[in-house]
Amino acid sequence: MSSQLDPFLAARREQKASNEECFIRGKIVAICEAALAGEIGVIAASRRLSGLGLKLCDGHDEDFATFDGIDSETDHLPVDRERDNWSAEALERKDEEISRAEALYRDDAFAACKKLIERFGVRDHLPE
């Protein structure tokens, strides 16, 4: 369909795609840094990174596979804003499982976060 678009609209669409890609890359780095700093849990970070990875790479990418796996393994657990929808009693039951999962996947997730920061960080674009 793009060949039928007005050149101005085509250029605008291209610019929009480019801006979105930059935005996603920045988001990925920010989430990885927050996870490494302990500001966001491994499960919550994995959920976001898995989705962003698919969006950015238009499919599977090996550097995001760790987060795809963690997300898939823990998608029944209430973390982040989703906790607002759960009762305190249910959360208490699930919190133990969340702690176990966070501990189990921490090392793999941290290693994958460092790799993504290296890949998508702005360090390479700064002048020497």
Place this chain on the structure above:
Amino acid sequence: MNEPLALTDPNGLIWGYQDFEQDGHAYRRFVWFDGKKVAKGFTAFTPAKDGTVIALKGGDAARIYRNGTYDSLPGPARINFDNGNLNASAGAFDGGVPFGRQIRNALGLTGGIDENSSEYKNSSAVSAGVVIGTSMLDGAGEVKLSEEVVGLGKQLASDSQLADVMSGDGKAIMGAGTGRALNDAQSLAKEYGGSASDWAKVSSSAYKAKDGSIIEVHAYQNIRTGQVVEAKSVSSSFPGRQ
């Protein structure tokens, strides 16, 4: 067995399908018409007054179902479900592409549709080269698909992904062969057999729907025996993934 599902798109077509289980997995569909199952493996259909059914299959030709057998549509009229679009290749219906209203007209169907509606009139505007389901132009000149069409595209993609994963074409993302620990490996071995080190979480390829969401099918696979269990659909539009 789930209840038959059906929806009517703005062209007045009724799409229907019904889940069924095979070997413990619900990954195919029955074509359902007038309360009866008429075939399996087809993913959508539209019924006609004379008892005819046009059955549609992802990536396959459209067929007319009559008296227990399928005939190809005149034309030919091949209909593909590609990336959320309902695309038809060139056919014999008034020199254009047969879909929606044209198929209905060819079969003499008029019931259940308001021919003065804007959707009905718009549908005739997209008949050159490729037909894109029930579409509208948005402010930026880009084609926007109706929710029904996007949903049907996702459903077909998910069916296809599930078939791939069930046939062993999933990619391991955790557990055996990945170097990443699989938390559920012990319980999988206990429940389905084999050793914990044989189990992996596998994923289908990703499908990007026209609404921007990305869907996949995940399952557990015993890499030694090929057994695939506990398949599920996942989407980037699920909570917490934006």
